[in-house]
Amino acid sequence: xxxxxxxxxxxxxxxxxxxxxxxxxxxxxxxxxxxxxxxxxxxxxxxxxxxxxxxxxxxxxxxxxxxxxxxxxxxxxxxxxxxxxxxxxxxxxxxxxxxxxxxxxxxxxxxxxxxxxxxxxxxxxxxxxxxxxxxxxxxxxxxxxxxxxxxxxxxxxxxxxxxxxxxxxxxxxxxxxxxxxxxxxxxxxxxxxxxxxxxxxxxxxxxxxxxxxxxxxxxxxxxxxxxxxxxxxxxxxxxxxxxxxxxxxxxxxxx
Amino acid sequence: xxxxxxxxxxxxxxxxxxxxxxxxxxxxxxxxxxxxxxxxxxxxxxxxxxxxxxxxxxxxxxxxxxxxxxxxxxxxxxxxxxxxxxxxxxxxxxxxxxxxxxxxxxxxxxxxxxxxxxxxxxxxxxxxxxxxxxxxxxxxxxxxxxxxxxxxxxxxxxxxxxxxxxxxxxxxxxxxxxxxxxxxx
Amino acid sequence: xxxxxxxxxxxxxxxxxxxxxxxxxxxxxxxxxxxxxxxxxxxxxxxxxxxxxxxxxxxxxxxxxxxxxxxxxxxxxxxxxxxxxxxxxxxxxxxxxxxxxxxxxxxxxxxxxxxxxxxxxxxxxxxxxxxxxxxxxxxxxxxxxxxxxxxxxxxxxxxxxxxxxxxxxxxxxxxxxxxxxxxxx
Numbered sequence: 001x002x003x004x005x006x007x008x009x010x011x012x013x014x015x016x017x018x019x020x021x022x023x024x025x026x027x028x029x030x031x032x033x034x035x036x037x038x039x040x041x042x043x044x045x046x047x048x049x050x051x052x053x054x055x056x057x058x059x060x061x062x063x064x065x066x067x068x069x070x071x072x073x074x075x076x077x078x079x080x081x082x083x084x085x086x087x088x089x090x091x092x093x094x095x096x097x098x099x100x101x102x103x104x105x106x107x108x109x110x111x112x113x114x115x116x117x118x119x120x121x122x123x124x125x126x127x128x129x130x131x132x133x134x135x136x137x138x139x140x141x142x143x144x145x146x147x148x149x150x151x152x153x154x155x156x157x158x159x160x161x162x163x164x165x166x167x168x169x170x171x172x173x174x175x176x177x178x179x180x181x182x183x184x185x186x187x188x189x190x191x192x193x194x195x196x197x198x199x200x201x202x203x204x205x206x207x208x209x210x211x212x213x214x215x216x217x218x219x220x221x222x223x224x225x226x227x228x229x230x231x232x233x234x235x236x237x238x239x240x241x242x243x244x245x246x247x248x249x250x251x252x253x254x255x
Numbered sequence: 256x257x258x259x260x261x262x263x264x265x266x267x268x269x270x271x272x273x274x275x276x277x278x279x280x281x282x283x284x285x286x287x288x289x290x291x292x293x294x295x296x297x298x299x300x301x302x303x304x305x306x307x308x309x310x311x312x313x314x315x316x317x318x319x320x321x322x323x324x325x326x327x328x329x330x331x332x333x334x335x336x337x338x339x340x341x342x343x344x345x346x347x348x349x350x351x352x353x354x355x356x357x358x359x360x361x362x363x364x365x366x367x368x369x370x371x372x373x374x375x376x377x378x379x380x381x382x383x384x385x386x387x388x389x390x391x392x393x394x395x396x397x398x399x400x401x402x403x404x405x406x407x408x409x410x411x412x413x414x415x416x417x418x419x420x421x422x423x424x425x426x427x428x429x430x431x432x433x434x435x436x437x438x439x440x
Numbered sequence: 441x442x443x444x445x446x447x448x449x450x451x452x453x454x455x456x457x458x459x460x461x462x463x464x465x466x467x468x469x470x471x472x473x474x475x476x477x478x479x480x481x482x483x484x485x486x487x488x489x490x491x492x493x494x495x496x497x498x499x500x501x502x503x504x505x506x507x508x509x510x511x512x513x514x515x516x517x518x519x520x521x522x523x524x525x526x527x528x529x530x531x532x533x534x535x536x537x538x539x540x541x542x543x544x545x546x547x548x549x550x551x552x553x554x555x556x557x558x559x560x561x562x563x564x565x566x567x568x569x570x571x572x573x574x575x576x577x578x579x580x581x582x583x584x585x586x587x588x589x590x591x592x593x594x595x596x597x598x599x600x601x602x603x604x605x606x607x608x609x610x611x612x613x614x615x616x617x618x619x620x621x622x623x624x625x
Contacts, residue, residue, distance in 0.1 A: 013367045055368070057368045095364075099366070101353075102346055102353070104419060105349035105419055106342065106346040106349045108419075109349060109408060110340075112410075113408075114408060115320075117339070119409060120332075120454040121319075121454070123455060123456040144378045145530065148607070149530045153550060260492075262492060262513050264492030265507060265510045282516055283513070305445065307445075307449030308453050319453070325446060328468070329451065329454055332454055378610070385602060386594065387595065388599075
């Protein structure tokens, strides 16, 4: 049998099995297990020969197929049959049928008109929808968002806990100058980029104060598209103003 | 009465999110039957051919949406490319939609593959919600589809999911496994 | 031609912001005179009495807006807009949920910022309760989440709160970053 099958095209072993069954025009209720097992193993072998990673799930299924095959090949022993119940293929058939059903459902979903792909809402509205909005609850946050917020925070704190603390005298003006320099180069900077990961807490605070000052002076605008998305700083000042601020560290002569 | 129709039209336009009959009744201090009639009238007016905006029933409410046949034009206004749901994501979503509430283990048994990554993506895209924990050893989390899932696919409610009739007749046991009662949202 | 009118209607609806003639000509690959005529037609249709949405020329472009005379009605909706928790509030609530009972100092240590204002908001919104005082010098107040917090998130009790480990299970990368023991400071 020639196989030109790429496992990556299959979402899992059940998907691959379904494909084999269909391409052999077999009846799903009466799978010729010997033939299917053989084909399945050939594919796995070829993948291995090509040095391609075969996901563990595909190997688990291979073992299950071999097990079913061996049970099918055993002479029918009535006692055993009673003990082990029905057809050795039964569970697999059930799983395949069920899987097939969801695969079909997925195909139907794909055809439904999807927001932002086929159907559009006024801009802005759509982004809001990304937050869970149960109609009668006054708040729209999912438990997942809550847990992720905690997780994110914890992963930041961890880094900081092991940070060596050196006391420094930090001047807001130095950080104003620093932000100005960045704004001269870029008209838009992400809020996140402003805070270097190596910064200590005091540096974070001073950077933030510098940013507040620049906002107060209306040298930068701050923009956030949706509630939790990245915050952006937009250059509002002219380059000339920024150069002056950079020199004076936040003191703007009257103009 | 004309006035009230205009008010409903404006509410739907301004709200953006789907508004339910209850909500509209509340906002307009009118009884629901009257509103239903006016919504039917508006729907008729909007869903005529030659209109670019349609009035649709979705996620338990009513909402203005663009006509799907105009999508090729409207995509021009799109700033970023939409991330399409992968085959794996759609498959997982289908299982959760038809079997909710389900645990991760049940999903993985049905799909035959590890589904942690896909489920994380679906959670991040707010297509799932967590319904608590299942009362079995280990107390695994129970997953269901969110209201936004209905909105994304333009479904009225969970009863509006495509019916899988081809397979429903085959195996009574499997058909039973399909809980299709409307869920609480 | 009807098609083009629908396309323009949909573009104006989806854009939200005013679209200029030039922009519309560009998007529809049509000359401006034709568009102008269609806009005139649409304006006529929308600005009839009994409509809640008007098509107006504004800021060098065209835009759908609600009929100004309906403002008293529409303000009702604005007032009821879903309140959203700010990122800061969410973060603080998350700390309290997972670490309860905690003192304000502990929260501020974790967040690295003063959290008095946020905590006040959370208390006002009934998401927190005060559990008493901690038996340490200064006897600071101990905070925990309220009953309403559970209701809001659909949790039976605090054991229902998903552990970070359960989410980490969805994503192996997360597992490494976990979890931090309560820090003494």
